[in-house]
Amino acid sequence: MIEMFEFTTIVVGIFISFCMFMTLYGKPNPLRSWAEFSYLACATAVSVVVALWYIYRTAILGIQGGDLILIASLILGAMMLFRMHPEYSYVSRIPLAFTVGVGLALSLRTIIFTDFLAQISGTIVGLWTGIPLDFVYGATIAVSVITMLTFFLYTTEITGPLHWSARLGEYLLYIGFGAIFAQTFMGRLGLFVGYMGQCTTPTWKIPYTLVSAIVCLILAVIFDKTGLGEKLSAT
Amino acid sequence: MGEEKGFDVFKRMATYDKRWIYVLLFILVLAPLLSPIGMPISVSDWTKDYYDKVNALKEGDIVLDSWDMEYSGYMELKPGVLASHRMFIEKGVKLCITLNHPEGLAIPAEVFGPLKSVMDQYDYTYGDDYIILGYVLPNEAAVASMATDFHGAVSVDWNGESIAGTFLDNIKDGGDFVMVASYTTGIVSGAIIRHFGQTFGIPIVRNAIGVMISAQTAYLDAGVIDALLGSTRGGAELEYLIHAPGPGLKSMDAFTLGHYMLIIFIIIGNIGHLGWKKRAEYRESTGIR
Numbered sequence: 110m111i112e113m114f115e116f117t118t119i120v121v122g123i124f125i126s127f128c129m130f131m132t133l134y135g136k137p138n139p140l141r142s143w144a145e146f147s148y149l150a151c152a153t154a155v156s157v158v159v160a161l162w163y164i165y166r167t168a169i170l171g172i173q174g175g176d177l178i179l180i181a182s183l184i185l186g187a188m189m190l191f192r193m194h195p196e197y198s199y200v201s202r203i204p205l206a207f208t209v210g211v212g213l214a215l216s217l218r219t220i221i222f223t224d225f226l227a228q229i230s231g232t233i234v235g236l237w238t239g240i241p242l243d244f245v246y247g248a249t250i251a252v253s254v255i256t257m258l259t260f261f262l263y264t265t266e267i268t269g270p271l272h273w274s275a276r277l278g279e280y281l282l283y284i285g286f287g288a289i290f291a292q293t294f295m296g297r298l299g300l301f302v303g304y305m306g307q308c309t310t311p312t313w314k315i316p317y318t319l320v321s322a323i324v325c326l327i328l329a330v331i332f333d334k335t336g337l338g339e340k341l342s343a344t
Numbered sequence: 345m346g347e348e349k350g351f352d353v354f355k356r357m358a359t360y361d362k363r364w365i366y367v368l369l370f371i372l373v374l375a376p377l378l379s380p381i382g383m384p385i386s387v388s389d390w391t392k393d394y395y396d397k398v399n400a401l402k403e404g405d406i407v408l409d410s411w412d413m414e415y416s417g418y419m420e421l422k423p424g425v426l427a428s429h430r431m432f433i434e435k436g437v438k439l440c441i442t443l444n445h446p447e448g449l450a451i452p453a454e455v456f457g458p459l460k461s462v463m464d465q466y467d468y469t470y471g472d473d474y475i476i477l478g479y480v481l482p483n484e485a486a487v488a489s490m491a492t493d494f495h496g497a498v499s500v501d502w503n504g505e506s507i508a509g510t511f512l513d514n515i516k517d518g519g520d521f522v523m524v525a526s527y528t529t530g531i532v533s534g535a536i537i538r539h540f541g542q543t544f545g546i547p548i549v550r551n552a553i554g555v556m557i558s559a560q561t562a563y564l565d566a567g568v569i570d571a572l573l574g575s576t577r578g579g580a581e582l583e584y585l586i587h588a589p590g591p592g593l594k595s596m597d598a599f600t601l602g603h604y605m606l607i608i609f610i611i612i613g614n615i616g617h618l619g620w621k622k623r624a625e626y627r628e629s630t631g632i633r
Contacts, residue, residue: 133366152447159446159479166500167480174499208485215488219538223568231566289558292575296420296554298602299576302373302595303419309377310591322370 111313120317123308127318127325134329137342146343253281354623357616365609372605376597383597390564391581394571397523397549398428403436405522406511408546409474410481410536414445417529417553418454423579423592424551425455425527430588432525433462438511439474440521442490444481444531449502452476458590475510478502487535491518491543519544526550533560537568551578 128144164186171179185204192201232254236247256278259271267275308318332338401407409432413421432439443449456463468474477498481487490497494515501507514520518540526536526548533552541548551573552560563569573579576599580592 134363155449156446159449163479163482166478166504167486167497170499176496212484215484216535216538219542220534223534223537223542223563223566227566227568228562231562285558292557293555294606295577295599295603296557296575298373298599299420299554300416301369302377302598302602303422303576303591304416305373305377305598306422306591306595307419309374310594315378318374 119314123314123317124321124325126304126308127321130322131325131329134326134333136329136333137338138329138332139338139341139343140325140328140332142341142343253278257281352620352623354616354619357612358620359616365605369602369605372601373598376601377595380594381597383600385577385580385584385593385596387581387584388574388578390572390574391578391585394549394551394573394578395431395582395585397547397571398431398525399435401432401435401437401523404438406438406440406515406520407432408518408521408524408540409439409441410444410524410526410528410532411441411448411451412444412481412526412528412531412533412536413448413451413553414529414531415447415450418448418451420553420576421527421529421551421579422454423576423583423590423595424573425579426458426590427579427582427586427588427592428525428527428551428573429455429459430462431586433459433466433468433473436466436468436473440512440515441474441476442481443476443479443502445529446479449479471510473511475507475512476502477507481532481535483532484535484538487532488539491539493517494520517544518546521546524548528556529553530556537563541568549573 125144125147128138128140129148131138131141132145164183168179168183172183185207189201189204191197191199232250234247234250236251237244238247256274258278259267259274260278260282262271262275265271305318309315329338332341411425418425429439441452443451462468470476478501480498481490486497494512494517495507499506499508521540521544524536524540524546526533528536528550530553533550533556537548540546547570548568549571550560550569552575554575557572557574560569560572564572573582576592576595580596583590583592
């Protein structure tokens with residue numbers, strides 16, 4: 110048996126979700142504003158609490174354990190807060206520069222292997238492995254890489270065979286963009302289907318989901334037709 | 345475009361109200377979820393590879409389980425996460441779970457709740473078999489720090505309890521993990537590769553959201569990651585492979601219908617656009633309205 114608190118949380122959650130979906134209606138809607146601001150407030154509150162807990166567990170406990178260098182990280186973190194003060198905001202540049210520098214140094218150390226050398230060696234593949242389909246893949250990679258690279262030649266006039274290679278590269282790029290778009294659609298549909306699955310499992314949620322959807326749609330139409338949406342919505 | 349009189353089917357096809365697409369998509373997604381059709385799916389080589397890699401783990405192997413996702417992303421990765429963790433539990437793999445987004449703290453209950461019966465069956469318990477470290481990998485520096493000095497970076501779990509005396513005593517640095525299992529929407533997915541995969545050569549298996557698949561494919565082809573589950577579809581395939589139907593297989597009908605709908609609307613839009621343009625050119629050239 111589901112508890113009253115859990116039941117209320119789920120039902121309100123479903124209703125807020127559909128209020129948020131009303132952004133797809135394309136007109137100002139106070140329910141959407143309410144849902145959006147509620148979400149922002151909750152997400153910010155959760156982030157702040159979790160971040161403070163993180164600082165306690167990694168820094169405060171570390172200092173108590175004798176790792177005194179962590180005091181410097183706390184000071185740098187506190188300096189970051191000066192960003193909110195117009196007069197002393199320049200102080201925050203020091204920890205910011207430190208963060209950017211450390212991040213870059215840490216990632217550049219290995220990114221040259223994972224995103225550059227490994228990609229090049231992954232591109233240079235044997236064309237014939239004995240499997241016809243592998244030959245198709247290998248040949249596609251070889252042709253695509255060469256023609257697309259010629260498309261990005263900017264320092265020379267693209268004429269003759271280079272022109273046709275660049276043109277082919279351009280069309281292959283379009284195919285690539287199409288594939289990326291399809292994967293993006295699949296991903297976004299995945300989010301929606303996953304959430305709708307959540308809203309319909311277990312089955313007792315189904316009436317609340319359907320009622321929320323219908324009520325929100327009717328209210329969106331009413332707000333639109335009466336002009337109330339414009340008046341009541343936050344900008 | 346020239347001004348035209350009367351009903352123009354091409355114009356209607358090119359300029360219909362896009363809100364009808366949303367309504368139709370909502371119906372097409374919800375209907376098969378309420379009443380599944382059971383359309384067939386095939387299992388890709390990617391998923392078979394992922395299954396083989398996870399299946400090769402032995403009892404007692406310690407896996408870094410990186411939940412690199414926020415709550416919304418979990419909706420897409422849920423089938424893969426549930427199916428993978430069912431495998432981990434059944435195989436007796438020990439999990440060191442990190443949550444890489446503040447919203448991620450809500451996810452463990454969503455994962456271990458549905459798997460409770462399996463956990464009870466295999467006597468899989470918190471502390472002995474899995475430990476949730478909580479929000480410990482927010483950025484590149486944190487990942488690098490954990491990879492080089494595990495206990496220097498983490499000393500307590502997400503409840504503030506000390507991790508000393510647990511199976512994590514065997515972990516000194518990233519090289520002591522047998523594998524990294526990464527369920528990612530892209531928060532520190534690159535850093536995990538760089539500081540665990542590249543530095544220590546730890547195998548990485550990954551379940552990524554749809555928008556990341558193109559980028560992750562390049563890593564997979566280059567051997568930077570070892571296996572890839574693609575979005576919800578990959579999760580559904582894994583459910584099929586382990587004979588444990590769940591949210592993934594249930595949602596595949598909705599997925600398929602949604603994709604058909606997109607294809608049909610792309611065709612309608614293009615026919616409408618081309619037809620309308622051609623007629624407009626004709627009207628412009630002849631002056632006939």
